[in-house]
Amino acid sequence: MEKMEGCGPSECRFDSYRGHMNLSTPIEEISRIGPVYQKRLKKLGIKTVGDLLFHFPHRYEDFSDIIPISQATPERIICIQGKIAEIKNFRTFRRRMYITEAKVIDESGGIRVTWFNQPYLINTLKKGDFVFLAGKMVSKNGKKYLSSPSYEKIPAQFVESLANGEKYDSVHTGRIIPVYPETEGMSSRWLRFIIKPLLTKIKNEIPETLPEEIRKEQDLLPIKEAIWQIHFPDTLEKAELSKKRFVFEELFDLSLAILREKIKLANEKATLIPINLELIKKFINKLPFKLTLDQKKSAWQILKDLEKTRPMNRLLDGDVGSGKTVVATMAVLNAVKAGFQTAFMAPTEILAKQHLKTINGLLKGFKVKIGLITGKENFLGGKKVKRKEIVDKTKSGEVDLLIGTHALVQEKVEFKKLGLVIIDEQHRFGIEQRAKLCRKQDFLPHLLSMSATPIPRTLALTIYGDLDLSLIKEMPKGRKKIITKIVPPEKRQEAYNFIRSEVKSGRQIFVICPRIEPTRPDLVNEVGSHSWADVKAVKEEYKKLSENIFPDLNVGMLHGKMKTEEKEKALISFRERKTDILVSTSVIEVGIDFPNATIMMIEGADKFGLAQLHQFRGRVGRGEHQSYCFLFSEFRYNPRLKAMALCQDGFELAEKDLRLRGPGDLTGQRQWGFPDFVMASLKDITLVEKTREAAKEILGKDPELKKYPLLRQRIEEFREKIHLE
Ligand code: ADP
Ligand code: MG
Numbered sequence: 001m002e003k004m005e006g007c008g009p010s011e012c013r014f015d016s017y018r019g020h021m022n023l024s025t026p027i028e029e030i031s032r033i034g035p036v037y038q039k040r041l042k043k044l045g046i047k048t049v050g051d052l053l054f055h056f057p058h059r060y061e062d063f064s065d066i067i068p069i070s071q072a073t074p075e076r077i078i079c080i081q082g083k084i085a086e087i088k089n090f091r092t093f094r095r096r097m098y099i100t101e102a103k104v105i106d107e108s109g110g111i112r113v114t115w116f117n118q119p120y121l122i123n124t125l126k127k128g129d130f131v132f133l134a135g136k137m138v139s140k141n142g143k144k145y146l147s148s149p150s151y152e153k154i155p156a157q158f159v160e161s162l163a164n165g166e167k168y169d170s171v172h173t174g175r176i177i178p179v180y181p182e183t184e185g186m187s188s189r190w191l192r193f194i195i196k197p198l199l200t201k202i203k204n205e206i207p208e209t210l211p212e213e214i215r216k217e218q219d220l221l222p223i224k225e226a227i228w229q230i231h232f233p234d235t236l237e238k239a240e241l242s243k244k245r246f247v248f249e250e251l252f253d254l255s256l257a258i259l260r261e262k263i264k265l266a267n268e269k270a271t272l273i274p275i276n277l278e279l280i281k282k283f284i285n286k287l288p289f290k291l292t293l294d295q296k297k298s299a300w301q302i303l304k305d306l307e308k309t310r311p312m313n314r315l316l317d318g319d320v321g322s323g324k325t326v327v328a329t330m331a332v333l334n335a336v337k338a339g340f341q342t343a344f345m346a347p348t349e350i351l352a353k354q355h356l357k358t359i360n361g362l363l364k365g366f367k368v369k370i371g372l373i374t375g376k377e378n379f380l381g382g383k384k385v386k387r388k389e390i391v392d393k394t395k396s397g398e399v400d401l402l403i404g405t406h407a408l409v410q411e412k413v414e415f416k417k418l419g420l421v422i423i424d425e426q427h428r429f430g431i432e433q434r435a436k437l438c439r440k441q442d443f444l445p446h447l448l449s450m451s452a453t454p455i456p457r458t459l460a461l462t463i464y465g466d467l468d469l470s471l472i473k474e475m476p477k478g479r480k481k482i483i484t485k486i487v488p489p490e491k492r493q494e495a496y497n498f499i500r501s502e503v504k505s506g507r508q509i510f511v512i513c514p515r516i517e518p519t520r521p522d523l524v525n526e527v528g529s530h531s532w533a534d535v536k537a538v539k540e541e542y543k544k545l546s547e548n549i550f551p552d553l554n555v556g557m558l559h560g561k562m563k564t565e566e567k568e569k570a571l572i573s574f575r576e577r578k579t580d581i582l583v584s585t586s587v588i589e590v591g592i593d594f595p596n597a598t599i600m601m602i603e604g605a606d607k608f609g610l611a612q613l614h615q616f617r618g619r620v621g622r623g624e625h626q627s628y629c630f631l632f633s634e635f636r637y638n639p640r641l642k643a644m645a646l647c648q649d650g651f652e653l654a655e656k657d658l659r660l661r662g663p664g665d666l667t668g669q670r671q672w673g674f675p676d677f678v679m680a681s682l683k684d685i686t687l688v689e690k691t692r693e694a695a696k697e698i699l700g701k702d703p704e705l706k707k708y709p710l711l712r713q714r715i716e717e718f719r720e721k722i723h724l725e
Contacts (some may be wrong), residue, residue, distance in 0.1 A: 021202055023050030033194065040185050049198060053206075055191070056230055056246070057178030060239055063134040063150070064175050068108035074139035078146070079173055081154075082106035084129045089119045104133060104146075111137075112145040121151075130154040132173035150177075150189070171196050176233050195231055203228055209710050210249055214694045220245040247681040248691060251462070255695035256705075257715045258465040262313075263703065265466065270311035270444045273338045273419055275303045283333055286365070289476065292323065298470035299327045302448060303334060305468070306420070312446035315464055318472030319650040320452045320618035321479070325355065327472070328422050328448060329362045335446075336368050336400040340419025343437050343445075344403040347425050349374045350571055354593060355424070356403050373404035373413065409436045418445045425451060452618070453611065454650035456658050458685045461692070473651050482621040484629040484645045486605075486638075495630055496549055499599060503553055503580045507598040507625060511545065511583045512616050513538045514607040516559045536603035542583040550581060558584040586612065588619060595623030605631035606638045610657035613644050658683045 026048055027033050027041055046052050063079040072078050087102040100115040100122060113133060115121055125131060135149025152173045161168070168174070171192050180188045208215070208223045215222065221229065226242040233239035280303070284291060291299070298316055305312035318324050332342045344359075346352040356372045356379065363370070371390050372379040378390045380399065393399045397416030402408065418441060421434045426449075434447045449467065460469055487495050499509050513536040538559045546555035556579035558570045567587070574582045575594060582588075586608075600620045605613060613631070621627035631641050643656050681687060698705070705712040 021049060021198075022205055023048060023053070023202070025049045027052065030194070030198070037186070037190075040183070044183060044186075049202065052195060053199060053202075053227060053231075055180065055195075056243075057188070058181045059179045060176050060233065060236060061134075061179055062176050062236065063132075063173050066132070066174055069104070069106045069111045070108035072111060072137050072144075072146075074137045074144060077134070077136050079132065079134040080104070080106065080111065080146075081132050081174065082111075082130070084125055084127055084131060085110065087122055087125055087127055089122055104131065112143070113149060114145050115148050125151065125153065130159050132170055134173040149173075171232075176236060176239065178231050178233075192231075199228055199231060207710060209714060210245075210252070211698055211708055211711065214252070214698065218248060218690065218694065220248055248687070251681065251688060251691040252694055253711075253714055254462065255465065255692045256699065256711070258462070259692075259695050259699055260703075260715065261466040263699070265313055266310055268311050268444050269442075270309055270446055271340075271419065272309050273306040273335050273340060273446070275307060276334055276337055279333060279337055280330060283330060283362075283366070287326070287362075291326070292472070292474045292476055294318070294472040294474045295323050295327050298472055299330050301468070301470050302327065302331045306331065306334065306446055311444040312448065313467050314447070314470060315449045315451060315460070315467040316470045316472070317451045317453070317455055317460070319454055319475065320615070321622060322472040322475055324450050324452070324472060325358050326362065327470075328450060329359050331420060331448060332359070332401055332422070333363060333366060333368065335420040337366075338419070340417055340445075341394070341397065341399065341415045342401045342420040342422065343408055343415065343418060344401060344422045345408050345424065345426070345433060346403065346405060348568075349376065349405050350568060350575075350592060351424065352403055352405050359401070359403070369398060369400045371399040371402045373402060373407050375405060375407050409433055413437075414440055417441070420448065421445045422448045422450065453615070454654045456651065456655045458688055459658060459682060462682060462688050465692070471651070473649070480621060480626055481648055482600075482617055482627045482629050484617065484631065484648075486631045486633060486641050486645055489634060492632070495601070495632075498628075499581070499601070500550065500553075502599055503550075506596070508574065508577065508579070508594065508596050509581045509599040509601060510588070510597055510616075510619060511541060511581060512600070512602045513541050513583065513585060514604040516561055516585055538583055538585050541603065545581060545583060553580040554578060555581045555583060558582055558587060560585055560587045586616070592619070593622050594619065596625075597622075598625045598627045599630065600628070601630045601632065603632050605641055605644075606633045606635050610640050610643060610653045610660065611650075613640070614650050614653045617644070618650075 021029075027038055027046065030049070033041070041047075041052070044055070046055055061077075063077075066079050066081050069080050069082060072080065082104040083106070085103040085105045087100065089098055089100050091098055098117050098119040100118055102113045102125065104111055104113055131154060132152040133146060133149040134151075135146050138145060138147045150172050152170050154168055154170075158168050171177070172189060178188065178192060180186075180191045203224050206224055206227055210220065210223070214220075220226075221241050221244075223245075226245040229238040230242035230246065233242065280299075298318075302312070302314060302316070305314055316324050316327060328344075332344070335342050344355060346355055352372060352374055356370065360370060360382070369381060371381075371394065373387065373390055378385050378387050380390055380393065390399065390402070391413055394402055395414045395416060402413070402415075404413075407413075415437070418438050421437055423433055426433070434445060438445050454473075455464070457469070457471070503509065515537045517537050517539060538557060542555060542557040546553075556570050556573055558567060562570070570579070570582065571588070571592070573579045574597075575592075577596060597620050600616055602608070602613065602616055608616075617629040620629065629644075631644060633641055635641075640657075640660060643653060647653055647656075698708070698711075702708070705715070
């Protein structure tokens with residue numbers, strides 16, 4: 001049997017595993033993982049040996065420097081190696097706590113060691129045992145001792161070689177040790193105890209997944225070395241290098257997946273829709289305002305795409321109110337007048353109706369037949385109709401533009417000649433939806449996705465790299481700035497007074513809270529973040545505002561745990577001005593127009609990312625009245641809040657957010673399942689570009705990845721993970 005480092009002989013049961021172990025061996029077959037731990041691991045999505053080995057530490061503790069006991073100085077983390085001269089348990093005089101006290105000696109001297117409430121330790125650590133200890137030296141009431149150190153027993157058979165100056169390969173002490181993200185019921189100590197012998201056993205069987213030429217070109221560690229060094233690094237530099245390798249690999253896979261998708265799409269067939277310049281000019285001349293330069297550029301890029309025989313895959317990205325709908329409507333008009341139908345999909349019924357209203361207004365006089373299909377109501381040409389009528393007339397080609405919710409793809413809607421699909425706020429699913437919409441025709445419609453989340457270009461290239469981009473950065477002229485203020489606690493009353501006066505003059509208010517329910521104090525420690533202890537909750541705040549602060553006003557509530565109908569009711573009541581103040585979590589969709597709402601008040605503002613704060617702010621300032629955004633926070637000097645108060649430009653804030661917090665909030669795609677350190681690395685622009693270049697290089701040589709079956713398999717899995725299709 002090979003040497004099993006890190007576990008005492010009594011703990012070591014690996015020899016009971018007889019089968020051949022590899023990365024896909026299920027954790028049930030590892031004898032030292034019992035049913036309780038199997039369950040805990042599965043909760044984290046860890047099902048195989050591979051999953052376990054790719055569960056990386058998030059930081060390290062450097063216990064590598066072993067010093068003679070005589071050199072131990074107080075207030076420092078130290079690591080020593082010695083023999084237990086005595087060990088005993090006793091209780092404190094109030095009998096509340098067990099204390100285990102030991103004396104440990106080496107050639108240079110002795111030290112007292114204490115542990116609290118771990119009486120069972122004396123069953124493991126016995127007089128005469130050799131141990132590594134790592135922890136903090138404290139000095140209290142003139143007594144010096146090592147307080148609750150990590151310990152590691154040195155098996156008897158190694159003691160002699162230690163005496164000869166050889167190094168014992170320890171797991172928990174005497175080296176740089178990995179610390180894994182805290183998870184309920186699974187300590188770093190336990191994970192080390194499991195992972196180390198597994199790694200030892202199979203590290204030579206872990207196949208290299210990066211193409212060798214890329215790995216060499218980028219000077220990255222081979223996988224066998226990196227996986228060892230990321231768990232049990234020889235030096236912190238080695239740990240860094242390993243991390244670098246895995247980050248590169250994740251981003252490289254992502255780039256590959258997206259580039260392959262792009263190549264695939266480029267080979268699809270669409271029909272050409274010629275630009276009708278006369279018509280477009282007529283449309284522009286009828287607008288009550290002048291288009292911004294960015295609107296013109298975007299419209300031109302879109303119209304040019306329609307003229308191609310390969311399908312457009314374009315993302316139109318611009319802040320709320322930047323005028324995307326106008327631009328999209330030009331494409332609709334152009335397609336319809338060339339004899340093609342258009343489908344326009346919105347995420348909710350209320351947004352679908354809003355688009356109907358806006359587009360109806362913009363296309364007045366152009367004789368475009370517009371329908372609306374939702375789960376509940378259907379309209380055609382301004383009249384309420386039965387679903388069957390709209391379905392029939394879409395099939396016969398009589399409906400030019402069909403706006404709708406998911407009902408568009410879910411029901412048996414069939415188009416006669418669908419030339420253009422527009423999808424609002426669901427860009428990651430656009431390509432999939434388009435495929436559903438045109439099942440029955442032999443060419444693909446062009447696809448325009450719209451997003452009101454400003455995304456920095458570099459990031460967009462990575463996560464939406466299969467789409468072409470049109471950005472509207474410039475806001476229409478004459479927009480009033482939303483006055484943004486950070487409100488410290490002592491100014492709260494003043495803010496409430498101001499709110500009351502705004503309501504008295506007919507305006508409406510949003511109050512955003514970071515959570516739904518009040519915090520359960522018993523959960524605070526578990527989450528480990530004390531700053532969440534007094535974070536405002538919607539239900540509490542609703543009660544406080546409606547009963548104590550504004551008993552005379554109409555206060556409404558909206559949060560994610562409400563039923564869809566309740567939510568819509570709350571929104572409609574607010575839109576119809578029956579509610580003065582709407583207390584909500586972050587659920588209010590982007591893009592809904594409430595021109596009469598003038599104050600956006602955000603509780604616990606420091607709990608949100610910049611991009612999100614900016615989205616909230618965008619929900620006011622959509623009408624003629626001066627609007628305000630109040631950021632409530634106990635932390636006055638939060639740099640994010642400062643940035644919010646100073647800057648109104650969504651793209652600029654998104655760049656800042658990317659630098660400050662990484663891309664999590666920007667993409668709203670936490671569910672992508674990347675490890676945090678990969679998400680964080682998306683802000684490293686040079687690295688992102690390097691991975692794209694590397695992906696291009698490989699695809700240029702081998703578009704089908706025939707030479708790289710492992711890589712190909714990874715990409716396929718990846719595609720599923722991020723819903724590319
Ligand atoms: P988005 O869809 O990007 O949120 P919309 O297209 O709905 O923005 O436009 C928001 C509002 O601004 C609408 O009332 C629209 O008529 C108006 N608008 C659009 N473009 C301009 C412009 N160039 N100048 C002035 N107002 C504009
Ligand atoms: Mg809009």
